Amino acid sequence: xxxxxxxxxxxxxxxxxxxxxxxxxxxxxxxxxxxxxxxxxxxxxxxxxxxxxxxxxxxxxxxxxxxxxxxxxxxxxxxxxxxxxxxxxxxxxxxxxxxxxxxxxxxxxxxxxxxxxxxxxxxxxxxxxxxxxxxxxxxxxxxxxxxxxxxxxxxxxxxxxxxxxxxxxxxxxxxxxxxxxxxxxxxxxxxxxxxxxxxxxxxxxxxxxxxxxxxxxxxxxxxxxxxxxxxxxxxxxxxxxxxxxxxxxxx
Amino acid sequence: xxxxxxxxxxxxxxxxxxxxxxxxxxxxxxxxxxxxxxxxxxxxxxxxxxxxxxxxxxxxxxxxxxxxxxxxxxxxxxxxxxxxxxxxxxxxxxxxxxxxxxxxxxxxxxxxxxxxxxxxxxxxxxxxxxxxxxxxxxxxxxxxxxxxxxxxxxxxxxxxxxxxxxxxxxxxxxxxxxxxxxxxxxxxxxxxxxxxxxxxxxxxxxxxxxxxxxxxxxxxxxxxxxxxxxxxxxxxxxxxxxxxxxxxxxx
Numbered sequence: 294x295x296x297x298x299x300x301x302x303x304x305x306x307x308x309x310x311x312x313x314x315x316x317x318x319x320x321x322x323x324x325x326x327x328x329x330x331x332x333x334x335x336x337x338x339x340x341x342x343x344x345x346x347x348x349x350x351x352x353x354x355x356x357x358x359x360x361x362x363x364x365x366x367x368x369x370x371x372x373x374x375x376x377x378x379x380x381x382x383x384x385x386x387x388x389x390x391x392x393x394x395x396x397x398x399x400x401x402x403x404x405x406x407x408x409x410x411x412x413x414x415x416x417x418x419x420x421x422x423x424x425x426x427x428x429x430x431x432x433x434x435x436x437x438x439x440x441x442x443x444x445x446x447x448x449x450x451x452x453x454x455x456x457x458x459x460x461x462x463x464x465x466x467x468x469x470x471x472x473x474x475x476x477x478x479x480x481x482x483x484x485x486x487x488x489x490x491x492x493x494x495x496x497x498x499x500x501x502x503x504x505x506x507x508x509x510x511x512x513x514x515x516x517x518x519x520x521x522x523x524x525x526x527x528x529x530x531x532x533x534x535x536x537x538x539x540x541x542x543x544x
Numbered sequence: 545x546x547x548x549x550x551x552x553x554x555x556x557x558x559x560x561x562x563x564x565x566x567x568x569x570x571x572x573x574x575x576x577x578x579x580x581x582x583x584x585x586x587x588x589x590x591x592x593x594x595x596x597x598x599x600x601x602x603x604x605x606x607x608x609x610x611x612x613x614x615x616x617x618x619x620x621x622x623x624x625x626x627x628x629x630x631x632x633x634x635x636x637x638x639x640x641x642x643x644x645x646x647x648x649x650x651x652x653x654x655x656x657x658x659x660x661x662x663x664x665x666x667x668x669x670x671x672x673x674x675x676x677x678x679x680x681x682x683x684x685x686x687x688x689x690x691x692x693x694x695x696x697x698x699x700x701x702x703x704x705x706x707x708x709x710x711x712x713x714x715x716x717x718x719x720x721x722x723x724x725x726x727x728x729x730x731x732x733x734x735x736x737x738x739x740x741x742x743x744x745x746x747x748x749x750x751x752x753x754x755x756x757x758x759x760x761x762x763x764x765x766x767x768x769x770x771x772x773x774x775x776x777x778x779x780x781x782x783x784x785x786x787x788x789x790x791x792x793x794x795x
Contacts, residue, residue: 308564406662407658424694434792542685
């Protein structure tokens with residue numbers, strides 16, 4: 294019997310934002326590897342098996358999933374958002390590169406999903422409407438000075454910035470430091486958007502000018518979008534403002 | 545009667561990649577504004593009306609859609625991919641900012657989708673597995689020297705680069721010029737991924753080292769992903785190689 298491994302993303306968590314092809318992959322698979330809260334989003338049948346693990350065990354989880362597929366199982370590796378953006382697809386590839394030859398022969402399929410910054414952007418208006426970047430603030434896997442250098446470079450270049458992994462118990466100071474660095478480059482009026490669990494019952498959403506931005510509205514599941522100097526705020530009577538980055542730039 | 549406007553994305557074109565909430569918005573709306581080939585992806589009923597327009601008329605299309613909503617229609621504005629990434633959401637916001645006060649009172653909802661770079665990345669492996677950016681190569685709405693400056697800045701900062709709008713009949717030389725600039729900064733072995741219509745019958749996919757990359761595999765609908773110096777290629781017997789950017793960076 295020949296196993297296979299499919300890496301899926303649930304989207305930001307609102308079931309209406311998970312793609313039909315991801316749902317079909319879930320219906321077909323028998324063994325599910327992922328961070329517990331992401332597996333909780335799936336409506337698994339009694340004949341399907343959960344293998345939940347902690348959030349910071351991506352490589353071990355990938356190895357266990359590949360091993361199960363190599364033994365013949367139909368395996369699904371579950372990410373939140375899109376599996377290719379600061380999520381499980383890179384960890385699975387890393388495990389394959391450094392693992393046994395048999396893992397290179399496996400059928401591995403990666404299915405794209407709606408990543409957090411797209412859902413937060415849609416909730417706000419269109420802040421990613423011109424050139425933008427996505428940067429993880431976690432210095433678990435890269436030195437902090439690389440992150441600082443990247444933040445300065447992209448802010449000076451005029452890109453909108455989406456920050457993933459902005460804060461955690463083990464990384465309490467990085468987000469406030471990032472805002473301090475960005476205040477050296479960007480206007481204090483630049484809008485900073487904090488979004489988590491968009492479209493879910495526990496949604497949180499806030500917009501704060503960069504000059505006043507602090508880490509307190511953020512948690513591990515928050516995506517933070519910082520505008521460019523050209524990002525605009527449209528006030529609307531009786532409605533949230535629309536925040537957008539115009540398609541025309543740098544004139 | 546009070547109209548409303550919903551901006552949706554169809555995803556990259558494979559129907560399995562359009563979200564259920566976008567499908568529900570389509571089922572509910574009565575009037576559809578969009579570029580003809582995107583509207584062709586929808587399976588509209590006889591009581592639903594298409595208002596197709598050319599690819600470069602985003603602002604006029606937005607105004608027409610807002611005007612129809614202000615007159616009471618349930619309007620859907622249709623993008624490919626995600627509406628917030630080089631697509632209709634920013635054009636709609638721009639029209640609202642500069643339009644009549646009544647447009648600010650409208651119920652406007654933007655629904656996220658799977659943008660092209662995520663589908664191309666998933667087809668390749670996980671090339672967006674670490675920090676990355678998305679840059680439009682179109683100099684219709686920004687000066688070319690801004691684009692050159694951004695390309696150098698993000699390549700020097702070590703970000704993976706996704707290029708949207710790489711080429712068109714009116715913009716034939718920009719992509720080859722971008723590769724020439726990037727060759728001044730990045731190793732010639734850096735993988736360049738060309739993907740279009742991933743998951744559709746007319747899918748095209750190619751991986752070429754930066755040293756040999758030229759504009760010929762690209763057309764208007766292609767998304768081009770250029771790795772960072774740390775992006776890896778995993779050869780696999782009997783299968784396409786996996787291309788991924790490791791989560792660990794800059795050690």
